[in-house]
Each structure stands twice: as structure tokens, then as C-alpha cells.
Amino acid sequence: MNDTTDWFTIERIAPETHQITEGQGVLPCNTFVVDGGDEALLIDTGLGIGDLRSVVEDLVGGDVRVLLTHSHWDHLGAATQFDDVVINGRERGPDGTVSLDVLEDDYDQRPREFMADWLELGKPLPDGFDPDNYSIEPIPDVGAVDPGDTLTVGNRELELVPVPGHTPGLLAVLDRETGVCHGSDVLEPGIEIFAHFEDSNLSAYRESIDRLVSLRDEGAFDTLTIGHGDPIRDDDLSVLDHVSEALTAVANDEASYEVIETSWGPTRSATVGDVTVLTPAE
Template identity: 30%
Template sequence: MDFRMRILCCFFALGLMAGPASAFAATPTDGVAPMKSEWFTASEVAPATWRIVDHGTVNVYLVIGRDRALLIDTGYGQANLRQYVQSLTSLPLTVINTHGHLDHSGADLQFGTVLADPADFAGIERTADSVRRESKPDPKLPAAERFDYGANARPLALKPVKDGEIIDLGGRQLEVITTPGHTPGEIVLLDRAQKLLFAGDHINRLVWLQLRNCLPLEAYLASLEKIAARADEFTTIMPGHNEPFDRGVLAEKITCVKGILAGTIADEAYPHAFASGRVAKFERSSVVFDPQNLQARQ
């Protein structure tokens, strides 16, 4: 099994761990229907807000404004995301990565210009290199849904975003908030008008903090508390994986992380072929962590 498939499988496993889907109201957009696809599904999870699921494992969000649309993350990049997005909107597109992991930035070369926190530029470039080197498409992917990177990849142009920056789509604005932890350059996006927080991998029900380039757990806690200080500005969290959930998960995550740091919450081994660690759980919220990476090194 190659590296990309291992990642795919691990996130599929995370999906199973997260349990049954929570109820979430959908409001279809008049006259717009996603193209038929064996790779992607799309549902309108809030007005003019599509949740596109890449092969059942990772979420890509398409946020529609009056003048532009914002694509939040690009998934694995195995299938033709660009043509799928074009079936949902004809507006000019701005593309942003919540972070540089390959399941969130895999299709960046289909779009070319991508916004991100500069602290994750190196990760995004590594993903792009691995996509360029990938020669064989997944045999399960129908020919009509393949993207020919050899012929059609665009030059990658990364544009920096910074904390507090506003992305204006015309009649709809999203604020970039930097939340280092899961990666050094992880960001989330706040839509105050619709009370939505697009959280990338900063707030999933199960979050990985055991990876080699994760920041110490106390730095992750600081980023959680930064978002908690603004919790009255959103009600729904749109995570990088699995179904959206209410903001209560954020408080549970903070309790879980504080328990790990204080040694007051039970944990157990989290064996994983890709990256093992320890895992602790509080109500709906789990955190996988590295016991050697709790506090910042002096």
C-alpha cells in the first residue's frame, strides 16, 4: 500500500471512530446540483455553503459570495476537483489551505494560486511534489474524473495570509485566524454573519497532535483558547473530517487537553501504522498526543 493510500485508510478509520453522523439541516441551492461523481459528494450545509466530501474521508468547503467563491482546502487531489467545483459555481474562485497536509492541499496544482499561512508553505510544496511524482491514477477512479497533472497542472503560487485578514467574497466576509498546533501554520476561517467556523484539522472530534511537526500540546491549547474567546461569534463548527458539529465540542476539547497536561485524565495507547501516540477522550472530543511533546522545550 503506498503512502497516499495509507493516509486515506487512516482517515477512513477516523471516520468510523467518530460514530454516527449528527443531524444537520441542509438547504439546497435553487437550480444548482452537483455533477454526478463516483468520488465526491456535496451537500449544502448552510446557505450558499457546500460541504464536498473527497472519497468519503476529508471535507472541502465551497463558500459562495456575491462576487467570488472561496474553496477551503482541496482534498487528496486524486480526482478532478476543479471540474466538480465548476458544477457548483461559475464565480471566480479563491483557494485557501487550512494547512499543508496532503489530504487538505492535494489538488492545489489544479488551481495554481493558493492562500495559506507561510508557516505551512513547505508542507504544501512537499504535497505538490508528491502529486507531481504520482504517475498512476487510482484504478477505482473513473477516467472521466481523473485530472491529468502532466498536461494540466498549474504552477503553484502560494500567497501568504495573516491573522485577522478578511477575505471578502462580496456580501460575505471570512476572517483568517491563525491556530498553530496540529501544524505550525494551521488556520481557521470565521464567517460571523452565518456563525460558522471552518476549522480544518484544528477542531475535529478526534485531533492528531502526535505527528512529528505538531507543536507542543500547550501551544495547541493556547490556539483552542484563542478560538474559545470568540465562541459567541459562531454556533457550528465545520471540521476537516466527518460531520459538522456544535461549538460545545470546543469546550470539551479544551477540558480534554487540560486533563492531559495536568495528568488528571485517563489515556491509552493509540497504535497506528502511520503515527502512534496516546489518546485521551472527554465526552465527544478525543486528542491523540505525544507524551514527549507536551510543553515547549526550554
């Protein structure tokens, strides 16, 4: 297996916009390329197993800039392959470094857990890749952006929308020209809300979803991409209304829940309609 087209799958999801996926079958991770002509923006960098830079450079003709939507490990993986990387300043260290322990101390075990699951299933890896040495390296000299900024990327204007809750500095990327909002981990496949991390905030999450609802209703986007599943389009975007209702019910203690065991420890799982909300167990 080569470390480019064999490891990654590539799909055009909008004009001059591609979704690149890896890790299917264990933890599908999406990155997104917005081509602005003489420049392109790569949104997130996945697992860091394949040669993502070569894949992106084969898709676009200009210089590649990188925006990390947040600092969780499965969005940082290949960031060290690139030279121009930025993130919300809330999710980098004081020296400009982004690493797995920026928000929580126990994230260094997540890559090992992924690789153990991958190998247990007997799934292939790129030729020459050593699973025993798999880790996510710290990314030095990461620039800071602020929520509300507009990134000019070649001929594209991309708005950075604050969507905290999953993490304190989570950013969505709104491309009004194509009607695409890149939402990262604001939603998980199966309509799950991951608000059970040490740094998650349920109140901020509800405000973030309501912000996306307002943008959808004003016609800013008709496609929402997510970090680990297929894009959500058109009428299916009503899911945002269901998520808002579920978060309100959980915040007001109006939703029944059970405590389940996860790799983060005991976690509350509340189901409201077709939405599952995970929060810390007290």
C-alpha cells in the same frame, strides 16, 4: 464513474455555502465553497483524485480563489487545478511552494496508504484515473496570508483565525454573516484531537480551542465545520468545552493514557470523558 458528481457529494450547509466530500469509507475529506457573487473561496482541496475545479465552477458564477488551511496532504490534493492559492506563510517553502514535506519528511507515503486501503476495499475510482501514479504534486507560487487577515471574497468578509496546534500554521475561516466557522482539522470525527505529529504543539492547541470557545460565546458562529466529518451545530458546540478540559488534563499530566501503534509510530492515547487526545510517545 465520472470524476465530478459521481466522485464527489455536495451538500448546502448554509446560505451560499457548500460542503464537498470525497473519499467516503476510507478517509472522508471535506472542502468548502463560500460564494461571494463575482468571487468564491474554496477552503482546502481534498485528495486530488476527481475534477474538483469543474465541480466548484458548476456551483458558483465567479472566479475561484483557494485557501489551504494547512499543508497536510489530504488538504492539498487538487490545489494544482487552481490558479489563485494562498496559505499561512508558516506552511510554505521559501520559494512559495507547498509540498508534502514542508513540515515532515514522511508525508509522501500517506497518499499511497490511502490508495492501498481504497483498492483493498474494492471501491471504484473515476474513469481513467491511474491509482499506480497517484501522488500529490507540489503547488508552486502559493501566496501567503497571515492569521488575523480578513479576506474580501466578492460580497463576503472572511476572517482568518489562528488555530495552531495540529500544525503550526493551521487557519480557521470565520464567516460571521452566516454564523459558520470552518475549523479544518481542529477537531476530528469521534472527538479526537490529533496532536501527535512532529510539528504539533499541545499548548498552542489548547489556546486555539479556547479562542474558538470565546468566539462561540460571543455569538460569532453557531456552526463549526471540520475537515473529515459532519458540521457541528448549536448545542453540540459544547464539545469545545470538553476538548478544552481534556487538553488541560493532558498538558498537566492528569490524564491516564496508553501507548498505541499508529501509522506514525507509537503514540500516546489519552481519553478524558468523551474526548481522545493523541500525542507523541516519548
